[in-house]
Structures are given as structure tokens and as C-alpha cells.
Amino acid sequence: MKFVDEFRDGAIARKLAKTIAETALPDRQYRLMEFCGGHTHAIFRFGVQDLMPENVGFIHGPGCPVCVLPKGRIDNAIALVQQHDVILCTYADLIRVPASAQMSLLKAKADGGDIRMVYSTQDALHIARAHPQRQVVFFAIGFETTTPPTAIAIRQARAEGLNNFSVFCNHVLTPPAMRTILQAEGGASAHIDGILGPSHVSTIIGSQAYAFCAETFHVPLVIAGFEPLDVMQSTLMLIRQLNAGTAIIENEYTRVVTRAGNRKAQQLMAEVFELRPTFEWRGLGMLAQSALKIRHEFADLDAECRFNMPAITTADVKGCLCPAILRGLNKPTDCKLFGTVCTPENPMGACMVSSEGACAAYWSYGRFRRETTKQEVAA
């Protein structure tokens, strides 16, 4: 536990907070987007926002793969279970996500669907080996971090001749999402001054994958670890860049991330996956070249081919402000549905789906925060 504690030291945090407060210029705003759900989680769980001066604020980005998975894909997965009687292996995060018609994997399971929660692709392979008479589908989801293990599982299934195994691929890529958010803003935006970039994802694709943020949009980006001190250190680095008027890609997470990333993992991904021309992101819409598909050579292991799965598009809920929240234009509390119709128990939009979504995190950890702090000051 030493390892983690080192990055959660309260004394260092206070020192850093002091430096940040001294460095941030009082006459300007710093609107920083933390891209990943992991960052959002750290900010709320450890109360990082409380350690920031008033003019340094965080905008919670789209970096939670569960949140951005469109409803239609869950509908697809439920259909696999209900119509094709497969054993569906899924990460636990997905189990509660609402699908169409008040359904979810949890309800499909209660209705008798054979849905199993796994912790790795290897668990799914194991289940396939144990049930040679049944079709076993792995519900693959995640950014670049979780993609190589899926690639390995596909190669392994091929090598073993595991004919009853296939993968329902929903892997998406972070750079296109980031580009979309910055583009919508029209370049160096009025709303996002700097970005705390993905850490785990960057171990795979490397920090240079985000060069366009600085080059095209003149927005500085710092690759930031998920520990609260990482978030604070990266925030300080962004503030320094913004003060100096520079926009470069910096790497705070040097203990793991390199510029080029993990070439071996990249090769593996290229061997098994190819780009989809376009893919739907919940809250962001259709994004070109933003997701991966299993290559033709492995089509027999692709559940979409094997079960002839249809593309299902579903409309986002009316009134949901996710697209604007993900771009930093609105706060969760600006949404009329926030906390009334839309709660973590009954999520309406992408940002409320997983605990790392902006609205859910705000609801669980941040709601009333300002208010109560004010109350205490008054008391």
C-alpha cells in the first residue's frame, strides 16, 4: 500500500495547493477538462476541488467507456442473450446501464438470461472452454487500455480452435473524442483552457497521440495519473503553461507513460482490429474513425458477424444536457432533469450512467458542497 499512499499524502497536497494558489493569476479563469473518469473519480473522492482557488475549475470529460456506450449496443447484447441464448460475459460496470424499453443486462439476467460477470478476458475464455456446447460472447468495451487484452483473447481463441467463443467489440479511441470536443469549440476555446490527458490510455498509445491538441487547437495538455496528487501536479503544470501562453503536450505520468507508447500493444491491436468508419458515442453523437472493429481475418470470432447483429440507433433523452456538459458549456446542475428525473438509480443520459460520469459524480459527491460550505461559514 506504500505505493498508493505516496500519491495521497495530505501534507504534500496542501503544499501543492499553496503553490497552485500562488501561481494562478487572480484576474483570469482556468477551465481545465479532466478527460478520464478516473480523474473525475479522484477529484470527487478526495475533494481535490476544495484545494483549488475559486478561479480554477474542472470540466468533466467523456472519458468513461461505460458512459459513452450507446444504448443500442446494450440492446444488441440483450438480444444476443434473449434470441440466441448465448452466455454473455461482461464486466460488472455494464450490468446496470439502462437499455431501451426499461431493460438492462441486470433485468435480462433476472429474466433467466445467462449473463456472467467477469474480471478479465481470460475468465471469458475459461467459460467458453468449460461450456463447449454453448455459444459464449465476450462483451468487449473500453478505451485503448482494455483493447490489447481483447486482442490477445481473440488470438488465443483462434489458436485453440475455440469455435464457440466470439467477441462483441465496442472498443473506442480517445483522440477522436477529444478532437470532437475541441472542434466544436472552434479551436482554442472559450470554454476549455487546458486538458488533463488520459494516463492509462497513454501507456498504450503514447503521449504524442495528442499532439493535435496543441498543434491544431493551441490547447495545452498534460498526461495525468489518476492519483489525486497526480491531478494536482498536472493542474499546476497546465496553469504554468497557460500563464506563459504556451501550448505543448507535457507528461506528468512519466512513471509509466512514454512518448511513443507501447509499440508491441499497438502492433497487436493493428493485427486484430481496424478502424470503423464511424461509431456512435452516447452524448457526442456519430464520430468518424473513433472506434475499432474486428478485422475481416478474424470475422469468425466477431459476434456481430456470427449473429448478424443489426445496427440499432436510439435517440438520446430530450432535455439531457450531456453533449453540452461534456464540452464544458454547462454544469450538471444546469440540466432540468438533474436530480429529479435523472439520478444514479435511474440514469437518463451518459453522464449519469456510471459513478465516473460528470452528473453522477456531481450527484454523489459534489451536490450541496458549495452550499454546505457556505452554511458553515455563515454559522
Place this chain on the structure above:
Amino acid sequence: MKRPYSVKLDINNGSVNMTHGSGGRAMAQLIDEIFVHHFDNELLRQYNDQASFTVPDGRMVISTDAHVIAPLFFPGGDIGSLSVHGTINDVCMSGALPLYLTAAFILEEGLPLAELERIVASMAAASRQAGVPVVTGDTKVVEKGKGDGVFITTTGIGMVPAGVNISGDQARPGDAIILSGSIGDHGMAVLSSRENLSFATTLQSDSAALHTLVASMLEVTPSIHCLRDPTRGGLATTLNELTLQSGVGMLLDEKAIPVKPEVMGACELLGLDPLYVANEGKLICICAATDADALLAAMRKHPLGRDAAIIGHVIADDHHLVQMQTAFGGRRIVDWLAGEQLPRIC
């Protein structure tokens, strides 16, 4: 009394079948050779459909708890000991002295008799150690596939000593919140022993009967305001229940909450928050600030309260929020859990 069967149950090789629930000889034999054999006590040996006893004057409490758990055996306990501890704890969180337990078993066809005996023996040992006998019970058998090995429901009764008035609605602003020891041990021990979770740990469930700890606390301070054991949903959920019931808020100090490093490590790995992980041998005590030190000292003298700590205090708050000063220096809300806590992937 002569029993109407001559061949003993084959506990080593046999398994539960439908005749064991049919009301015939097989059932009588199962009850005799497994349940009565292990739980053995005077009331049970009367072979009546009910246990009868006289009770002292005063306020009686009753509580019931259904137990389903996978796996049935986990590091530090099993469904048998858990079903005894769980109900004793529910009874004694009123300040009551638990007197008797009842137990109902739903057995799944095919359950090896050896496993059943192991569970019943462990239950009997837990009840004997706690000094709270199982005095009556029931058994049913369901077809294979309609149960998960064994389900156990236990009911307990107890008597509240005069002058004790403990209830979840008694927390008042200014009160101290005391926790009896480290959190998350039970939940993480069970999770780590699920077959598809391969990380090896040394975690042990904290499953234990807390009534003697409660008795020693009441000895120093009969005017405890609230007592509750933070089981399912963990510390966070229990504190939220209490704030709502009492119409108050709470402010916790993260640094003061004991969490074992191995529990923290396993939680990190799975993306879980120990505040929401189940405990089976811990209690939360809310008392007047002036009583806190004496109570804490009494708790620390008891083996089940050795690591007790004051973890925060009750505040006035119309939103009934539980808030926490993080060790990191910020503040966060500790909310109710939405659904079940599930491991995260990224």
C-alpha cells in the same frame, strides 16, 4: 426415546434429496443426526414444534435475518456462523441481551451431507460460544437448481435491560460517532474467495457476535443514543440511514477510519470503496460527546473493540448528508450507494 431407523446417515458420501424434506422418516433422521446432534439443548430435545420458556419482565426485542451467500465457506467463517452472528448482532444493537435463536433451513437437492454437517457444526459452535442456543427450527428441501446449496433464516429474541433506550432516531448534533474497528474485512474476504477472483490475499471475515461488547459498553454508559452494525452497504450506507432517521447530518474524518492495508489494496485493485463494503463484526455507536472517551476506553478493552476509534461527529444539516473530510485535505459527500457496488474496469 427410540428412533424409528436403524442405519445411520451416510454423511461422508450422501447428499440431500427430496425425501429429506417430505416429513417422513428420512427427514426425522436428518433432523436428529445433524441438527439435534449439533445444536443439542434441552428445549430442542423436547421434539416439539415450538420451544417454550419463561421470560423475565421488561422489553423484549425480536429480529430475523435471511442468509444467502456465495461461496458458502469463506476465509474467517461460513454461512452457518454468519447466520448466528448476524441475528445476535441485530438483536443486541437495541442494547438487548440475546436469549434464544431459531433457525430455518432451505436445502437444495444434491447438497452433500458432509457440507451440511460442516455448516451446522459451525453454527452450533458459534451459538455455543455466544451462549445463545438454537431452540427450534425447520427444514425444507427444494429441487436442484431452485436454491444455492443452502439458505438459512435465523430469528433471535432478547431482553433490553431497564433504563436502556437505544434507537436510530436518537442522534443529536454534537454527538460523537464511534466505530468499533476496521471496515471492509468481511466483504473483501468473501469477494476474494469467489472462484473467478484469483488474487491471493490473507483477508479474513470479521464475522463475530457483538453482544458481549455491547454489554460492556452499556456497563459504562447506559445512555448510548444509537447502535448499529454496518453490514450490507457498509459504513456509508448505515450512517446515511441514521442521519435520515434522526434528521441530522454527519461529518467524518477519513484519517480516523481504520482500514486494513490489505483491504485497501484489494479495494484499489477492484475499484471499490471500503466505505461501502460489508462488515459482520463491527458496530457504530453514537453517544453524547461527554460519554465518548469512557465508551471508547471500554470498547478498546474488549477484544472485538480493540481498534475502536472516534470517526466523526453529528452535525445539524437539513439535507441529512454524511460528509467526510478526506485525508487528502478536501471534503466530499458520502452518499447512499446506487444499486450494488460493482468493480470498475478502468
